[in-house]
Amino acid sequence: MDEFEGRVAVVTGAASGIGLATATRFAQEGMRVVLADIERDSLEAAVSKLQGQGHEVLGVPTDVSQWDAIQHLADQTLRAFGQVNVVHNNAGVVRAGRMEELSLADWEWVLGVDLWSVIYGVKTFLPLIREAGEGHIVNTASSSGLQSAPDIGPYNVAKFGVVALSETLQFELIAEDSPIGASVLCPGAVATRITESERNRPDAAADTETNQRFRSFASKLVGEGLSPESVAEQVVHAVRAREFWILTHADWIDVLRKRVEGMEDGRKLVMGFGG
């Protein structure tokens, strides 16, 4: 998709971090943008800021793990702007815990926000993008969707799922020679509030030592990460150039090579996070 001016984008998890940066970048490209997020205060602040800069944007409070909420998001988008061209399924959360520590509620929360949201988003918005004639779907996975790390099982499972879903979607779009494209965003560390994910958890879950350890390790890594704005730049480039893979950190390619070498060896497991 090379024409952005006047087109309509929907971004989830748009009140913070990567989502806020892509929503801002799409608006700066002249798009009308719908920002969706569960965190009402920061969503309102983001929308007011963008409107203050003269951008045509709408905020829709949305819990992306709920089918009805995604339907409502689509309805509100069509009501306000009449069409949808670009969807960035981006909202995400993380919870750490060893396999035997994780509760079913931990799994359900992370898979709901990180994977079911993308299934709902693609199922809902793909037909609407088809009606618009041209567009693009970007799904945020993670480097954890290409290579697992210990203690974040639900996150790894969800993000591998997002990569699989996105690849499947792109294969299908290519097979039909569609004017719609798909990309999967696999960031390494980006300086956002991801390690404070539990601020948006609907059910209170007791903290655990593993979760605390992960938070302190990951907060440092994330704090030293890329700026969300530079990731947004890569997203816009991928949409324009119809590039599928958005791997924000070039050194991940080496980790992936080692992963494949480990497969050849048959016994070797390779860890991405410095291990």
Ligand SMILES: NC(=O)c1ccc[n+]([C@@H]2O[C@H](COP(=O)([O-])OP(=O)(O)OC[C@H]3O[C@@H](n4cnc5c(N)ncnc54)[C@H](O)[C@@H]3O)[C@@H](O)[C@H]2O)c1
């Ligand atoms: N920051 C990183 O290092 C990093 C690395 C790889 C992947 N990611 C992925 O990037 C995406 C964006 O995260 P971020 O790093 O910008 O973190 P962030 O916490 O700054 O932003 C995530 C946004 O998602 C929203 N959100 C959480 N639960 C929601 C729900 N149920 N419904 C709607 N919105 C909800 C939050 O309110 C927040 O605004 C996530 O999918 C995350 O997994 C981040």
